Amino acid sequence: MPGILDDVRVAAAKRILFLPHAIRAMARPTPILSRTEVEATVSSGELIEDYPEDVRGHSYLMLASPEGRAVHVVCSPKVEYLAIITAYLPDEDSWSSDFRHRKA
Numbered sequence: 001m002p003g004i005l006d007d008v009r010v011a012a013a014k015r016i017l018f019l020p021h022a023i024r025a026m027a028r029p030t031p032i033l034s035r036t037e038v039e040a041t042v043s044s045g046e047l048i049e050d051y052p053e054d055v056r057g058h059s060y061l062m063l064a065s066p067e068g069r070a071v072h073v074v075c076s077p078k079v080e081y082l083a084i085i086t087a088y089l090p091d092e093d094s095w096s097s098d099f100r101h102r103k104a
Helices: 002-014 020-026 035-044
Strands: 016-018 046-051 059-064 071-077 082-088
Touching (some): 002 035, 002 046, 002 071, 016 035, 020 035, 020 082, 035 059, 035 082
Antiparallel strands (some): 046 059
């Protein structure tokens, strides 16, 4: 999916817009997820899920481990910015050990 990753990174280079849900998710008391971790996930992460029918526009789930812990970011590239829909630390009970696949 190199073209999609390019779209995400080009949009992020213009501007990153954190939607309210993302801000709330990142600010949970424990553990807090930093803006730096989200930006690193977008700039160097891999695409693990595609949501073409998302009501907020075509979006993607990305994964990276920027500070030694897995981070998931759902984002949607727009013409002038990258919308961060949500960002969180994936739960070991819901994801495979590499955090790339949902458990059934």
